[in-house]
Amino acid sequence: MVPIYTSRGEGKLLAVIGGIILFALVALLQIDAARKGQESFLSQLVTTVAVPVESVFAAAGSGLHAAGASVVNFPRLSVENARLRDELHTLRAQDSALREAAAVAPEVQRFALRAARLSDAIPATVVGYDPSGAVNAITINRGSRAGVEQGAGVVDAGGVVGRVDAVSPFSAKVLLITDYTSSVPAVVQQGRWWGIVRGSETRVQMTYISQDAKLKAGMRVVTGQGRVFPPGLLIGHIISVVRGDASLYQVAKIQPAAAFGRLEHVLVLPKPGSLTK
Amino acid sequence: MNEVDRPARWPSLALEAAIALVLQSTWLHRLTFRGASIDLLVVFVAWYAATAGPGRGLVFGALCGLAEDALAMQTGVAHTVALALAGAVCGLGSRFVLPDSVFAIAGIVVAGALVNGAVFWAAMSLGGYPAGLGGLHFHRTMWSGLVDVVCFLVLWSAWAWLRNRQSIR
Structure with a gap:
């Protein structure tokens, strides 16, 4: 039996065909971008919209995690703080000595220069x-x-x-x-x-x-x-x-x-x- | 139609999908079990498809997958194809199993997770993802079915509890 399309049925059919064509176009753009190793327009759009929301969620998550951890770890924090302070003093002294050594050896100086540029x-x-x-x-x-x-x-x-x-x-x-x-x-x-x-x-x-x-x-x-x-x-x-x-x-x-x-x-x-x- | 098999409306679906996507990309990656993490999108797509049928399940799955592909990396349209097919299969499944109980929908969710995993890794493999990891992906897909169904049962219990409270008022 041949289906009889009314104007309403035709409109629905056109919407479905249009949807499929649009979807295929988006899919092709996605595949093309993935093959080139680039971000598609859709990915850029979604990421740009999602990042602020994700930032809020991530900040809330890490805040809760940090708060929980500080409550649980409070007793040993002061001991650890003192130990880290001592370590920091030692490391500062070592850093100073290494900088001095780097300054006198040309090969090491080049390495130190490169390391310093990591500050970029x-x-x-x-x-x-x-x-x-x-x-x-x-x-x-x-x-x-x-x-x-x-x-x-x-x-x-x-x-x-x-x-x-x-x-x-x-x-x-x-x-x-x-x-x-x-x-x-x-x-x-x-x-x-x-x-x-x-x-x-x-x-x-x-x-x-x-x-x-x-x-x-x-x-x-x-x-x-x-x-x-x-x-x-x-x-x-x-x-x-x-x-x-x-x-x-x-x-x-x-x-x-x-x-x-x-x-x-x-x-x-x-x-x-x-x-x- | 009772409360269990009434399909959700599109605005609430879009909101659910957006929240699921943000939660998956921020918090839920911490909750992994044997390499499988909770896939809320699969749960929502399967749940919706079980009550709305294969056509709507396919469309909702495709839209969710497209959003996931846009936010993910190197996946092309693998999520789109996988979630669309998972939605269609779950919708078809609901024609053979009457989705009038939580356990029937739970079975459909497991099927959805398995179809999603199988199609996703097949699509990734066609797209050039390194071969030789089939066993690993098979195990991960199996565990994700379990994790997703547990997640569904928790969500369904919360939803049913809220419904009961509202009906009491």
Whole structure:
């Protein structure tokens, strides 16, 4: 039986067809932007609208967390405060001595100069995470207006966090080093053995390490020469080593130095290219 | 139609979806169980589709997925496709199982979470996501079904309690 369309039925049909065409157009734009590794117009719009709301929620969450933690931890805070004050005095003295040493050695002076230029880093606050948790990524509240560039490295007080993958005017999305798609050239500090650090969900692992390397738990792993991070930034510490007899390489499991469980404040580094200028 | 199977209105749905999206991207990532975190959008889409049917479930799922894709990274339209299909499947499921009890809808929520996970990772794989992680994603999807149904039961209990209070007044 052939359906008979009234003017009302035709209007509904046209609305459905129009909706499908509009939806297909948006989907194509999304796919195209994802392939190019850029933010689509829709993503920029949604992120720009969502970031202020996320900032409020994130601030409220961290405020509640901090209040709860300070109540629970109050008895040992004064003891810890005294210990940290002592440590600060010691570190200040060490810092002064190291600056003096850096000033007299030309090679070290160059390194110190590079480290000093890390002060060009842009401080940012973490306002959101990937909504589905499928990709290990965070959203920060600084974007292209603040000078954040795509591909820039991101660190926190502990160590390497990730790299900027997409930038909007007022926010940026950072792919964490714990994500499966992340890879960072790295080096074991004691021994200078090279490898690639890849994400493995909650931790990271260093692959392609030569079988000759004598690795031990506790060794520090730092960034190597790459396009995203300046060399020497702490990634984490080795916790175990997998050494297959038939394999050409070793794999080291690493506990990241960055506090991925409670990321709040991070620094977006200038690209290494701009550091060597 | 009783209170359980009456579909929600679009403005309240939009508000629920927006709140779910913001909560997922700010707080809920802290609540993970064996790598699976609560997916409020899946819960809402499945719940709505169970009461409104496959067509509306598909549209609501697609819109929620599109918003999630816009806020997520590197996902293209994987969430859109996954949530739209999950909505359609949940809507179809409600034609075979009468969604007049909380446990029937809970079963539909589990089905929605599983369909969402399977389609999402298949779409991500087609989009070039690294292969060889199928076992991990399978386990995560299974656990997310469990986590989502627990979340649904908690939300439903709160909703039913509020309804009862209102009816007493």
